[in-house]
Amino acid sequence: MTVQSISxxxxxxxxxxxxxxxxxxxPSYVKKGIDDxxxxxxxxxxxxxxxxxxxxxxxxxxxxxxxxxxALGWKALAVNISDIAAxxxxxxxxxxxxxxxxxxxxxxxxxFMAGFNALAEKTGIVLAGGDTVESxxxxxxxxxxxxxxLPGSVVYRxxxxxxxxxxxxxxxxxxxxxxxxxQGKQSGASSGYEPLVRAHQKPMPPLDVGKALGGSxxxxxxxxxxxxxxxxxxxxxxxxxxxAVLRAASIPMSSxxxxxxxxxxxxxxxxALHGGEDYELLFTxxxxxxxxxxxxxxxxxxxxxxxxxxxxxxxxxxxEKQRVRVPLESGGYFHFCK
Amino acid sequence: MTVQSISxxxxxxxxxxxxxxxxxxxPSYVKKGIDDxxxxxxxxxxxxxxxxxxxxxxxxxxxxxxxxxxALGWKALAVNISDIAAxxxxxxxxxxxxxxxxxxxxxxxxxFMAGFNALAEKTGIVLAGGDTVESxxxxxxxxxxxxxxLPGSVVYRxxxxxxxxxxxxxxxxxxxxxxxxxQGKQSGASSGYEPLVRAHQKPMPPLDVGKALGGSxxxxxxxxxxxxxxxxxxxxxxxxxxxAVLRAASIPMSSxxxxxxxxxxxxxxxxALHGGEDYELLFTxxxxxxxxxxxxxxxxxxxxxxxxxxxxxxxxxxxEKQRVRVPLESGGYFHFCK
Numbered sequence: 001m002t003v004q005s006i007s008x009x010x011x012x013x014x015x016x017x018x019x020x021x022x023x024x025x026x027p028s029y030v031k032k033g034i035d036d037x038x039x040x041x042x043x044x045x046x047x048x049x050x051x052x053x054x055x056x057x058x059x060x061x062x063x064x065x066x067x068x069x070x071a072l073g074w075k076a077l078a079v080n081i082s083d084i085a086a087x088x089x090x091x092x093x094x095x096x097x098x099x100x101x102x103x104x105x106x107x108x109x110x111x112f113m114a115g116f117n118a119l120a121e122k123t124g125i126v127l128a129g130g131d132t133v134e135s136x137x138x139x140x141x142x143x144x145x146x147x148x149x150l151p152g153s154v155v156y157r158x159x160x161x162x163x164x165x166x167x168x169x170x171x172x173x174x175x176x177x178x179x180x181x182x183q184g185k186q187s188g189a190s191s192g193y194e195p196l197v198r199a200h201q202k203p204m205p206p207l208d209v210g211k212a213l214g215g216s217x218x219x220x221x222x223x224x225x226x227x228x229x230x231x232x233x234x235x236x237x238x239x240x241x242x243x244a245v246l247r248a249a250s251i252p253m254s255s256x257x258x259x260x261x262x263x264x265x266x267x268x269x270x271x272a273l274h275g276g277e278d279y280e281l282l283f284t285x286x287x288x289x290x291x292x293x294x295x296x297x298x299x300x301x302x303x304x305x306x307x308x309x310x311x312x313x314x315x316x317x318x319x320e321k322q323r324v325r326v327p328l329e330s331g332g333y334f335h336f337c338k
Numbered sequence: 339m340t341v342q343s344i345s346x347x348x349x350x351x352x353x354x355x356x357x358x359x360x361x362x363x364x365p366s367y368v369k370k371g372i373d374d375x376x377x378x379x380x381x382x383x384x385x386x387x388x389x390x391x392x393x394x395x396x397x398x399x400x401x402x403x404x405x406x407x408x409a410l411g412w413k414a415l416a417v418n419i420s421d422i423a424a425x426x427x428x429x430x431x432x433x434x435x436x437x438x439x440x441x442x443x444x445x446x447x448x449x450f451m452a453g454f455n456a457l458a459e460k461t462g463i464v465l466a467g468g469d470t471v472e473s474x475x476x477x478x479x480x481x482x483x484x485x486x487x488l489p490g491s492v493v494y495r496x497x498x499x500x501x502x503x504x505x506x507x508x509x510x511x512x513x514x515x516x517x518x519x520x521q522g523k524q525s526g527a528s529s530g531y532e533p534l535v536r537a538h539q540k541p542m543p544p545l546d547v548g549k550a551l552g553g554s555x556x557x558x559x560x561x562x563x564x565x566x567x568x569x570x571x572x573x574x575x576x577x578x579x580x581x582a583v584l585r586a587a588s589i590p591m592s593s594x595x596x597x598x599x600x601x602x603x604x605x606x607x608x609x610a611l612h613g614g615e616d617y618e619l620l621f622t623x624x625x626x627x628x629x630x631x632x633x634x635x636x637x638x639x640x641x642x643x644x645x646x647x648x649x650x651x652x653x654x655x656x657x658e659k660q661r662v663r664v665p666l667e668s669g670g671y672f673h674f675c676k
Contacts (some may be wrong), residue, residue, distance in 0.1 A: 004444040014438070014447065014470045021451035022458075022465045030431070030466050039467035041431060041484075045382025051467060053482055055435045059474045093368070093379060097393045097480050100352070106342040109352065113359035120360075127360045128368050129377035129389060131480075132352045136397045138473070142435050142480040144391055146379075 035239060036157050037083040037224055038147070047148040052083035058138040066182045069108045071201035072141065073115030079226065080145035081123060082205035082279040086224040087156075088214015089149035091123055091207070096130035099140030115202075123207060153214040155283070160221035160240035164284035166309035167293060169206045169301065171252045172229055173268055174199035176275020177260050186264050195256050203279040208300045210281055218293055219283040228274040229308075230328050232282055233317055246273075246309040246328060248321040273319075273328070284311055373577060374495050375421040375562055376485070385486040390421035396476040404520045407446045409539035410479065411453030417564065418483035419461060420543035420617040424562040425494075426552015427487035429461055429545070434468035437478030453540075461545060491552040493621065498559035498578035502622035504647035505631060507544045507639065509590045510567055511606055512537035514613020515598045524602050533594050541617040546638045548619055556631055557621040566612040568666050570620055571647070571655055584611075584647040584666060586659040611657075611666070622649055 006014065019034050026033055031048060032040035038050040056062060056076050067075060077094065084091040096116070100109065120127060125145070133140075178200030180186060181193045205224065213219035221240055223232050229246070237244050251272050261268035283305075285293050290307070298304035312318075319328040344352065357372055364371055369386060370378035376388040394400060394414050405413060415432065422429040434454070438447065458465060463483070471478075516538030518524060519531045543562065551557035559578055561570050567584070575582050589610050599606035621643075623631050628645070636642035650656075657666040 005440065006438045006442040006444060006447065007440040009444055009447075011470055017444070017447055018434070018451060018465075018468075018470075021448070021455055026466075027464060030464055033464075033466045034468070036467075039431070039433065041466065043381055043383055044385070047382070049387075049484075051431070051433060051482070051484065053433045053435050053467065053480070054469050055437060055471045055478070055480060057437055057471055057473050057478070060472050093377070093389070095377065095389060095391045095482060096356070097391050099393060099395055099478075100344045102343065102345040104344040106344060106347055106355070109344065109347075109355055110359070113356060117359055126365060126368055126371075127356075128364075128371045128379065129374075129391065130356075130372070131391050131393050132349055132356075133393045133395055134398050135395050135476070137475060140393070140395070140437075140478055142391070142393060142469075144389070144433060144482040146389065 032156060037086040038089070040087070040154055046150065048151050048154060050084055050087050050089040050147040050149055051144065052080055053142060053144040054079045054083070055140065055142040057140055066179060067201055069111035070115035073112040074119045074202045076141040076143050077116050077119045077125070078203045078205055078279060080143045081207060082224040082226065084145060084147040085205045085207045085210035086222050086281055087149060088153050088210050088219070088222065089147040090211060091125050091145050091147040093128045093146045094120065094125050095144040096127060097142040098130065099133045099135035101135055101137065101139065104139065149214065155214045155219045155222040157221055157223050157236050157239040160236050160242050160284040160311045162242055162311055162313045163287060164220055164311040165287055165290065165307050166233065166244055166246065166282065166284050166311060167305040168225065168229065168252065168280055168282050168308050169209050169297060169305050170280040170303060171254045171257070172225065172278050172280065173253050173257050173272030173275050175203065175277035176271035177257045180260065180264065186260060193256055193260060195254060196260065200277060203277070205279045206281055206301050209297050212296050212300055213283055216296060218285050218289050218296065220285060222281055222283040225278045225280045225282050226276060228276040229282060230273045230317065236282065236284065237317060243312040243314040243316050244309050245312055245318045245320050245325060248319055250306065250308045252306045370494060375424040376427070378425070378492055384488065386489050386492060388422055388425050388427040388485040388487055389482065390418055391480060391482040392417045392421070393478065393480040395478055404517060405539055407449035408453035411450040412457045412540045414479040414481050415454050415457045415463070416541045416543055416617060418481045419545060420562040420564065422483060422485040423543045423545045423548035424560050424619055425487060426491050426548050426557070426560065427485040428549060429463050429483050429485040431466045431484040432458065432463050433482040434465060435480040436468065437471045437473035439473055439475065439477065442477065487552065493552045493557045493560040495559055495561050495574050495577040498574050498580050498622040498649045500580055500649055500651045501625060502558055502649040503625055503628065503645045504571065504582055504584065504620065504622050504649060505643040506563065506567065506590065506618055506620050506646050507547050507635060507643050508618040508641060509592045509595070510563065510616050510618065511591050511595045511610035511613050513541065513615035514609035515595045518598065518602065524598060531594055531598060533592060534598065538615060541615070543617045544619055544639050547635050550634050550638055551621055554634060556623050556627050556634065558623060560619055560621040563616045563618045563620050564614060566614040567620060568611045568655065574620065574622065575655060581650040581652040581654050582647050583650055583656045583658050583663060586657055588644065588646045590644045
């Protein structure tokens with residue numbers, strides 16, 4: 001008998017283990033617990049409270065090569081905003097727990113805060129507390145973000161219906177392409193890739209679009225694309241008890257990503273499907289609402305959402321490529337894999 | 339001109355820097371921001387929301403010598419409960435962000451969750467979300483805890499009044515003594531120190547006492563003793579714009595701590611003043627309420643709170659020892675010091 005290590009379990013196994021250990025009888029004020037982008041808590045007021053927390057660890061989520069201190073401050077907040085956006089909510093209040101090395105420069109913290117504040121001000125978020133700790137060898141950032149939403153406007157992962165269109169709010173794969181550039185892996189010219197680098201370093205979650213999709217009732221299910229569409233669509237399908245077909249030719253990719261892929265002899269589609277960290281939204285909506293979805297999203301973000309697939313009755317996700325459908329491996333970013 | 343490092347700044351300097359970088363115009367719903375044990379947020383309901391977050395980092399806050407995985411799960415939650423207790427509130431909902439090494443054992447996570455759940459069930463806390471990440475070399479735990487309180491019952495650090503008695507809810511120094519034992523530093527017999535070890539590993543914050551002191555209006559100011567009474571009383575004095583005198587002979591210390599100090603040729607008072615991690619409460623109250631304070635605390639915890647000093651007009655904290663008053667150095671646990 002071998003002793004199981006965390007890497008044998010994988011991220012999903014870890015979450016299952018934690019879920020299995022906590023009481024399954026949630027009190028009624030908890031409208032949603034572990035299974036979604038945010039916890040959803042009923043309050044005595046007319047809105048529900050949304051709460052999310054995300055940790056970034058040096059060497060796993062970033063290095064000083066891939067994120068400047070300022071970009072780190074921005075991104076650490078952005079990944080949490082993305083979770084609020086994915087519920088259709090409005091972010092309000094942040095807590096920042098920061099673990100710094102004793103030899104970190106003061107200028108590191110100043111730049112980090114500048115990046116954090118730039119995005120906080122843009123999105124009306126208030127920093128109301130936190131914790132500062134020493135970390136022996138790695139910079140650690142955990143942000144907890146509180147937001148709110150009218151109860152009827154919250155969009156869960158679990159609402160996808162058979163026949164729904166599957167939409168994404170923006171191009172996919174840019175963040176993965178940007179990371180590739182930042183890691184110095186591209187062989188050709190490095191100019192012209194700024195949009196990819198920006199997508200990796202300073203994502204801007206489509207908050208207004210998320211709110212509009214929730215408030216209008218157009219989105220039946222929603223999730224942010226943090227781990228790659230293959231994996232994140234998998235979460236929606238699992239929570240909704242449905243399957244999906246994803247059309248490769250429909251997946252929006254930027255011209256810069258296609259050029260980078262050609263130069264680096266990589267397949268852009270792989271970045272788009274599995275790269276992760278795009279922080280766009282994936283949502284499902286009724287086929288009857290196609291025009292409304294396009295006009296609402298175009299009006300708010302300047303780019304209409306793109307229909308990339310259909311929710312199906314059967315389990316699993318199929319990738320349709322040149323009229324052939326094959327099961328899509330959910331090869332997104334997995335923590336804890338060897 | 340030398341480049342300042344974080345260790346030059348120290349923990350207080352870091353918090354000041356962060357505070358200086360965020361907007362000073364807090365929206366009116368934020369009743370309390372960075373300066374207290376919890377953020378206090380107004381809600382549309384009849385209660386305010388309390389939010390706190392604390393991070394524990396392997397090698398800084400614990401090692402596998404000082405905390406078993408089960409004790410880590412308990413303590414990571416306890417330190418957050420302590421912050422809610424220090425406001426007079428009731429803890430409700432937790433988010434757990436856990437960073438695990440890929441070679442961590444599954445049994446580590448199972449034991450961690452057992453310790454977490456034992457305390458969560460005892461205190462009625464629900465785990466409603468979180469994050470799981472890979473950490474290259476250190477186990478990382480960040481817990482965010484939400485609670486609530488009637489607005490008039492919240493006790494801030496800033497409410498101490500000149501002439502108030504200064505009270506503590508239990509013996510001090512036990513956790514530091516326990517850490518000393520756990521690190522194998524004591525030379526004599528290791529038996530009989532279980533209460534000290536328990537104080538370090540599985541603190542039980544006096545939640546009911548905190549609630550009663552807030553709800554009754556007896557406590558004017560309150561803080562949890564996480565960094566040592568010298569430092570934590572300093573926070574109360576600073577926030578309240580007062581000073582204090584602390585009477586060495588009044589500080590409650592356990593017989594086990596006194597025995598350990600004698601055997602190890604250490605000064606027990608130093609552990610009590612500066613050791614930290616006791617997670618008792620320090621509060622101030624009117625001298626007219628002495629009997630009420632004693633009866634309320636004795637009834638709820640089995641041990642009456644102990645009067646250890648007096649709030650004074652002047653700045654700074656004096657330690658009165660054998661009728662001589664000397665300035666008390668706030669030598670509690672400082673993160674980021676060389």
